[in-house]
Every structure is written in C-alpha cells, then in structure tokens.
C-alpha cells in the first residue's frame with residue numbers, strides 16, 4: 001500500500017527545513033519505501049496566496065493523506081492581521097481541529113552528543129528523556145464563548161477553558177499507554193486547587209488509573225510542574241496535561257535540552273493518522289539564510305514512519321543517520337560548539353543523507 | 357502613626373516561619389518602629405477551627421491592617437475537601453479578592469552567596485534580577501461562569517479567562533512604573549496568537565507605552581517566555597502578565613535561582629495596602645521539623661516595610677542582616693552546600709536577629 005504523505009512547508013524557515021525532509025523522503029523511497037509525496041500551502045504563505053491560512057484544497061489533501069509533515073507557521077509579517085481567524089496560527093489550529101489530532105506527543109530528550117548545549121548543569125540533564133502528552137483539540141484554545149466585547153462601557157476580552165469527561169479520558173488513555181511503553185510513570189498536571197475544569201481532569205485521570213495498574217499515576221499543580229522541570233527534570237517520565245499548560249510546559253521541557261532544533265513532535269487522531277512537525281517555530285529572524293537546523297524536521301519524518309506508517313526499520317535508519325552526523329561533529333549554528341564544524345541547513349541535510 | 361500588622365501563619369511550615377517573622381517584628385519595635393502585631397487564622401488551620409478557610413474575623417482584621425504578613429496555606433490534609441470553596445487556597449484567594457490586591461510583585465533574584473544552588477550554569481544566572489508583575493485579582497482565577505455540569509450526557513468542566521481594559525491598564529501601570537524604577541525594560545507576556553483576551557491585553561499595553569517613553573516595551577508569547585526563562589533569563593528586567601501565566605512563570609523564575617526559600621513577594625491594592633508572603637508554599641512534607649528556611653518570610657517583612665509602611669531604613673537593616681548571615685556561611689537544609697553550616701529554622705532566625 002502506498003503511503004500518501006502531505007508536506008506543508010509553511011512559513012519562515014519552514015520551506016528550508018521541509019526541503020531537507022523532502023530529500024529524505026526521496027531517499028526512503030529509493031530504499032524501498034512505497035510512498036508518494038504531495039505539497040500544499042498553510043499558514044502565512046497560504047494567506048498570501050489565497051487570503052486564508054488553511055485553504056480548502058489543503059484541508060482536502062490533509063484529510064486524504066496517510067500522514068502530514070509540517071514545517072512551521074507564523075511570523076511578524078502576519079501579526080498585524082486584525083482578523084484573528086486569518087492569522088497563520090489558525091491554519092495550524094484548523095488542521096489540528098479538523099483532523100481531530102487530539103494527541104500531541106512532545107518528547108524532550110537530550111542527545112548525549114549535545115549535552116553541553118543545555119543551560120542546566122550537565123548532571124541534572126544527562127540522560128533526560130521526558131514525553132509530554134498534550135491535549136491538542138480542546139481546552140481554552142477552542143472553548144466557546146470567546147471574543148472581545150463591550151460591557152459596562154469598556155471592552156472585555158474572554159476565553160473559555162473547557163473539557164468534557166470524554167475528551168479527558170481519550171487523552172488520558174494515550175498517556176497511560178505511552179507510560180506503559182516507557183518508564184511506567186505518569187504525572188498529570190493541572191491546577192485543581194483553583195480551576196474546576198482541572199478538578200474534573202484530575203478525577204478522570206484517577207478513574208482511569210486502575211485500568212493501568214502497572215503505571216504509577218501522580219498529580220502536580222502546573223506552577224509546581226514548571227518549577228520541577230527547572231529543578232530536577234529527570235523525575236519525569238510521561239507528563240499529561242491540557243492544551244494551554246501543555247503548550248507552556250512542552251516548550252520549557254524542550255528548552256531544557258538546549259537543542260530544541262533537534263526535537264520532533266507528533267499529533268495523532270483516533271485512527272492513528274498523524275501530523276508531524278518540529279517543536280521549534282518558524283524562526284522568521286533566520287529565515288532564508290540557510291542556517292536553520294533541519295534535524296527536528298528530518299526526525300519528524302522518522303517519527304511519522306514509526307507512529308503513522310508503521311515503518312519502524314526505516315525510522316531507525318534515519319535516527320541512526322542523525323546520530324552518526326552528530327558523532328562526526330557536524331553542528332548547525334543553533335547547536336554550534338567549540339571544536340565542532342558549523343554547517344548550513346543544506347550541508348546538514350547532505351550529511352544525514354550520506355549517513356542514511 | 358502606629359502600623360497595624362496582621363500576621364497570618366497559615367498551614368504547613370507557615371507557623372514555623374511566621375514565628376521567626378514575629379521575632380523580627382519584635383526586634384524592629386525595640387529598634388523604634390511604631391508597630392502593633394495581631395495574629396489570625398487562614399487556610400486549612402482556619403478550616404479546622406471554624407469550617408471555612410477565611411473566617412469573617414480574619415477578613416475584618418485584614419481590612420483594618422496597615423499590612424498583612426502571610427506564611428503559606430494548603431496541604432494534602434485538605435485536598436480531599438469536596439467543596440472547592442472550603443479549601444485552604446480559597447482563604448488566600450479570598451484575601452486577595454476582598455482586599456483588591458491586584459498587583460503581585462514577585463522578584464526572582466539570585467543571592468551571589470547562593471549562586472551554586474541554581475540548576476542553571478553559573479554564567480547564565482550570575483546577577484539575575486527579574487521582577488515579575490502578576491495580575492492577581494482577575495483572569496481565569498476569578499472568571500465567571502465556572503463549574504462542572506452535565507452536558508449531553510456527560511460532565512463538562514469550565515472556567516472563564518476574562519480581563520477588562522481597566523483591569524489590564526491598572527496592572528500595566530504598576531509594571532511600567534516598576535520598570536521605570538529598574539532597568540527600564542518591560543516584557544508583556546500573552547498568548548495573543550490564540551486567545552482573544554490576551555489580544556486585548558497586548559493592545560492595552562501598547563496603548564500605555566507612549567506614557568512611559570523611557571520604558572522599552574516588548575511582547576512575548578507565554579510558551580516562548582517559559583523557554584526564554586530557561587535559556588537566557590538575564591534578558592528579562594520586568595515581566596508583566598495575567599494571573600494564570602504569572603503563577604506559572606513566577607514559579608519557574610523563582611526556581612531558576614535555586615533558592616526559592618529566599619524569595620519574598622508583595623500583593624498590593626490601589627491604596628498601597630499590601631499582603632506579603634514567601635514565594636514558596638506550605639511544604640507540608642517538612643512541616644513541624646524545624647528545618648524550613650525562614651528567610652523568605654523574614655525578607656517579606658523587609659518588603660512590607662519598604663512598600664506598605666514606608667520604612668526603608670528598617671527594610672535595609674533586615675536585608676543587610678540576611679546578607680551577613682549568608683556571608684557567615686549559615687544555610688538551612690534547602691540551600692545547604694558543602695563547607696557551609698546547616699542550621700535549623702530557629703537557628704537561622706537567631707542568626708538574623710543577632711545580625712540585625
């Protein structure tokens with residue numbers, strides 16, 4: 001069966017890193033992977049071409065794809081668009097919502113070769129390997145009512161943080177299953193001492209726990225979780241949390257590694273269809289300079305092969321190739337280090353392909 | 357004029373550290389400060405005695421006080437109270453709301469003597485001095501509607517993140533003025549690419565900026581702020597944000613110093629009345645052992661003298677005494693370090709009093 005992969009380069013450095021992913025997909029095909037690759041527009045580039053961040057044609061292709069690879073969206077160029085529904089980010093949010101990609105897996109792991117890139121002391125992060133499971137299609141990102149309106153003679157802005165039991169249960173199961181495959185520890189993050197919606201969250205996690213007796217469930221308030229990530233990140237194995245807290249904590253966790261340019265992520269729906277993208281953003285400040293790190297994007301290809309296409313061997317080949325390139329001392333500017341060779345986006349792509 | 361100080365020891369280690377603050381207030385009085393000190397119950401201890409976390413008598417005393425000193429509230433003992441309105445935290449939230457303490461100042465500064473306590477590399481945190489200005493009486497903490505209810509055959513939890521222009525303006529002015537007194541840099545943190553309420557937030561900050569031409573205003577998304585705090589915290593001077601983001605970021609920032617047991621905080625209302633408390637929590641796991649660090653609480657006394665009682669000289673005396681004790685190598689367990697003398701809560705109190 002041919003795997004249909006949709007490549008969405010997006011904005012900023014997106015097209016540059018997507019080009020390296022495209023080359024890698026090509027190499028996979030030559031190595032025997034039955035795959036077809038299509039491209040489409042999303043985000044600011046779609047807005048520029050079609051006036052909307054998620055054109056119907058893109059959504060149509062996305063629905064039909066076996067898996068989606070996304071570069072990144074957004075940039076200051078589009079920050080001034082008054083209509084929030086037209087901003088690049090809405091392209092990404094629209095894909096997540098329309099495809100039901102509720103399960104966001106954000107690994108924060110430290111490559112031993114890059115240990116010195118972390119801002120934390122080496123002994124605190126050596127061997128770090130956290131998996132943040134973030135709910136991605138609910139919570140305050142999508143809650144209604146929302147808006148800005150006049151009340152008592154002044155404007156008021158409002159959003160709604162909402163979760164139903166079934167939404168919580170669904171992401172909870174993803175997290176428990178992930179913990180079963182890993183270190184068997186699951187930490188659910190909430191603010192149950194203040195927010196009712198997270199009281200329900202905690203309750204549902206507690207209700208699920210007996211079905212996964214081999215997993216040790218704990219709970220942590222979000223403020224404490226932010227502290228513990230800084231203080232002693234290795235205490236975590238799998239973390240599960242809502243959309244907003246997950247946004248914040250997954251970025252903090254990724255940054256602990258000092259090499260966010262290395263981290264892929266997956267967003268899965270109930271059928272196992274998935275969208276794969278780097279944890280980093282569109283980095284408009286360095287776009288077009290051929291200096292962005294393509295490795296998170298290339299590792300997103302590996303993650304896609306593993307989680308959506310069931311091509312574990314090919315995924316491992318990619319990961320091994322990336323490891324070899326790091327061993328050889330090649331580094332893009334974001335992970336540059338004395339004594340190592342600083343290379344461009346394309347040169348890094350070349351090196352991974354050569355090692356593949 | 358006699359300053360009436362209300363001391364609220366609270367729960368967990370609260371009473372132990374409050375006792376050291378009480379001794380310090382005594383010493384201030386002997387040194388000429390015209391002060392009277394009263395005590396009252398709040399949090400879990402109030403619930404145990406009166407069935408509510410904020411008894412009317414406590415609120416009455418708080419209203420009349422020139423300033424309030426709070427230890428900490430909460431603990432697992434009360435986590436099972438089903439009625440959220442009875443939980444210890446609601447005592448704290450009730451005080452904030454009833455007294456209109458909207459301006460929360462949370463300094464994250466690194467004592468040079470404790471530089472090695474940070475989990476970050478020394479060069480990244482040496483000289484760290486951030487002031488987080490958190491809105492404290494609005495946002496999702498207090499937004500209506502809120503609750504858990506049945507919808508379409510299942511339970512749904514919901515909270516409302518809401519800010520009016522005037523609420524944003526009020527905290528914005530506190531932050532701009534704080535920046536004027538400090539490094540003249542203000543970073544406003546929001547999630548304006550997703551949440552309407554923070555679009556309004558950003559707009560109001562922009563509108564205020566021309567009134568403070570000496571302050572350089574910047575904006576950052578909350579996920580990026582969490583990353584930047586880990587990556588390069590010294591880029592920040594004053595940070596202003598809403599209640600929930602402020603809760604998360606101020607804890608992360610405090611933990612960057614590695615010595616959250618050293619950090620006081622202030623919560624001010626429009627009349628300058630304030631509540632002062634350590635940034636750390638009630639630490640029920642070490643309560644009653646005489647090992648908690650009383651310095652954040654004693655430094656809260658100094659902060660109170662400075663911000664609410666206008667007794668700058670006395671505040672400086674306390675801060676100098678704490679500095680001397682650290683110079684002398686005294687450390688409580690949380691900041692223990694090889695070659696330094698580990699002391700108890702009371703011994704640390706003794707030492708500060710002796711140096712005062």
Ligand SMILES: CC(C)[C@H](C(=O)O)[C@@H](O)C(=O)O
Pocket residue numbers: 074089092093247549550579
């Ligand atoms: C671009 C933005 C809408 C998005 C989010 O907040 O989810 C991004 O920060 C992410 O984490 O994928």
Ligand SMILES: CC(C)[C@H](C(=O)O)[C@@H](O)C(=O)O
Pocket residue numbers: 193194223430445448449603
């Ligand atoms: C105890 C809790 C309600 C409180 C908060 O979330 O505001 C605490 O975490 C704080 O930051 O003061």
